[in-house]
Amino acid sequence: MRIDSTEIYEDLQRRLMTAAFKPGERLKPADLQGAYGCSANTVRDVLLRLSKVGLVDFEIQRGFRARATSPERRRDVAKFRILLETEGATQSIMNGGLEWEAELSAAHHKLRHVEQRMALGDNVEQEMSVWSDAERAFHETLISCCDSPLLRETYANIYVQFRQQMVSQKRDFGSNYFQAITREHQAIVDAALARDADACRKAIYDHLKRNL
Amino acid sequence: MRIDSTEIYEDLQRRLMTAAFKPGERLKPADLQGAYGCSANTVRDVLLRLSKVGLVDFEIQRGFRARATSPERRRDVAKFRILLETEGATQSIMNGGLEWEAELSAAHHKLRHVEQRMALGDNVEQEMSVWSDAERAFHETLISCCDSPLLRETYANIYVQFRQQMVSQKRDFGSNYFQAITREHQAIVDAALARDADACRKAIYDHLKRNL
DNA sequence: AATCTCAAAAATTTTGAAATTTCTTGAAAT
DNA sequence: ATTTCAAGAAATTTCAAAATTTTTGAGATT
Numbered sequence: 182m183r184i185d186s187t188e189i190y191e192d193l194q195r196r197l198m199t200a201a202f203k204p205g206e207r208l209k210p211a212d213l214q215g216a217y218g219c220s221a222n223t224v225r226d227v228l229l230r231l232s233k234v235g236l237v238d239f240e241i242q243r244g245f246r247a248r249a250t251s252p253e254r255r256r257d258v259a260k261f262r263i264l265l266e267t268e269g270a271t272q273s274i275m276n277g278g279l280e281w282e283a284e285l286s287a288a289h290h291k292l293r294h295v296e297q298r299m300a301l302g303d304n305v306e307q308e309m310s311v312w313s314d315a316e317r318a319f320h321e322t323l324i325s326c327c328d329s330p331l332l333r334e335t336y337a338n339i340y341v342q343f344r345q346q347m348v349s350q351k352r353d354f355g356s357n358y359f360q361a362i363t364r365e366h367q368a369i370v371d372a373a374l375a376r377d378a379d380a381c382r383k384a385i386y387d388h389l390k391r392n393l
Numbered sequence: 394m395r396i397d398s399t400e401i402y403e404d405l406q407r408r409l410m411t412a413a414f415k416p417g418e419r420l421k422p423a424d425l426q427g428a429y430g431c432s433a434n435t436v437r438d439v440l441l442r443l444s445k446v447g448l449v450d451f452e453i454q455r456g457f458r459a460r461a462t463s464p465e466r467r468r469d470v471a472k473f474r475i476l477l478e479t480e481g482a483t484q485s486i487m488n489g490g491l492e493w494e495a496e497l498s499a500a501h502h503k504l505r506h507v508e509q510r511m512a513l514g515d516n517v518e519q520e521m522s523v524w525s526d527a528e529r530a531f532h533e534t535l536i537s538c539c540d541s542p543l544l545r546e547t548y549a550n551i552y553v554q555f556r557q558q559m560v561s562q563k564r565d566f567g568s569n570y571f572q573a574i575t576r577e578h579q580a581i582v583d584a585a586l587a588r589d590a591d592a593c594r595k596a597i598y599d600h601l602k603r604n605l
Numbered sequence: 606a607a608t609c610t611c612a613a614a615a616a617t618t619t620t621g622a623a624a625t626t627t628c629t630t631g632a633a634a635t
Numbered sequence: 636a637t638t639t640c641a642a643g644a645a646a647t648t649t650c651a652a653a654a655t656t657t658t659t660g661a662g663a664t665t
Contacts, residue, residue, distance in 0.1 A: 187453065209646070220620045222434075226441070233445040241399065242626065244647065261543045268476060331473045335547065398648080421616070432650045454656065456617065
């Protein structure tokens with residue numbers, strides 16, 4: 182039986198985004214090989230591709246590491262995300278049409294549904310990945326009509342790096358954490374649908390500033 | 394004798410940045426292997442790393458290509474570069490000290506020297522790579538005191554992609570092409586040293602707007 | 606003429622092992 | 636006690652060949 186490297190890629194990506202590896206932990210192809218039943222070089226190949234996204238650090242002649250986390254890096258990622266998302270949203274507001282509004286409404290509706298369940302606080306851990314997917318879909322829809330493929334692609338990379346930084350950060354998802362998040366998402370979608378770029382930029386900033 | 398892949402990396406990078414490959418041309422490890430006297434896998438490895446920078450397109454199961462060029466992509470790269478460089482320069486102006494001013498002056502001095510020779514138009518082609526290096530050094534120094542490693546790294550990638558788009562574009566380096574460029578660089582450095590962030594942003598925009 | 610099938614050719618991916626480099630360990634010297 | 640150095644261990648890189656997938660193109664079918 183032959184191995185499909187896309188499965189390895191996706192599994193490693195998921196593990197990196199859920200802090201299954203300690204930040205900065207070495208990722209040795211020879212070790213991971215066993216778990217996936219493939220050769221070490223196949224793992225190496227996958228890790229090189231993951232380093233493109235920024236989830237993995239690669240240094241020539243000294244291998245791979247799960248990306249390190251630190252307050253500085255967290256701030257850096259958050260700051261960069263704000264730059265990209267405010268610009269992308271501004272352009273989307275200019276370019277997007279009715280179809281975009283509909284898609285954004287849909288994505289926001291789903292996200293709010295998930296967040297209302299999260300706010301109950303029953304099994305936050307388990308629903309986290311569902312929420313994460315919904316959140317990503319919402320934010321990517323927000324900037325989807327920005328006419329720069331480069332910005333959208335970079336944003337996608339930054340988003341996963343942002344999440345990687347978040348998951349390895351101890352936080353209390355106290356009762357009103359998701360309620361606050363929900364209000365912030367509401368402010369973003371309201372401003373976007375009202376075509377108020379300035380308000381939208383401010384809402385994005387307010388949403389992310391806690392990470393600065 | 395064993396091959397050092399960093400040499401292959403650098404040679405391929407140079408060739409990609411000087412349009413030695415046609416835009417969109419397939420880059421087959423098995424073909425390039427011979428020229429470098431290494432195995433096809435080593436070339437594959439290098440191409441994967443180059444795809445991280447954006448010089449090479451990689452699609453799973455269908456190999457590598459020199460990045461395609463088009464007016465749309467050129468505009469996209471230019472627009473993104475403006476976004477990053479204006480932001481980076483603004484932060485540098487805030488954070489940079491005397492040391493930064495000195496480095497920027499030095500980089501600008503060298504660049505101007507090269508450009509004055511280029512303006513004579515004797516052997517533009519040969520001096521192009523010298524100019525390119527000086528230009529890159531100047532722009533990277535400009536944003537070097539921005540406190541976001543992520544922005545600086547992304548800018549470095551975008552710069553080489555920008556150059557890749559430029560070189561495959563037919564232009565006349567008419568007598569006053571480099572004179573205009575020189576004036577634009579002067580405006581940028583003047584604004585930066587005067588700590589006038591608004592003027593600097595405008596100067597950067599004016600420098601790059603011809604590519605929009 | 607256009608579309609479809611399918612075998613041959615070409616290209617990519619994977620493998621397992623060899624070659625090389627980096628890291629570790631512990632004894633000898635300062 | 637600290638530093639230096641060499642030998643061994645461990646990890647990374649490279650190789651060449653095998654396995655797999657994609658592309659090509661000739662011949663058959665509509």
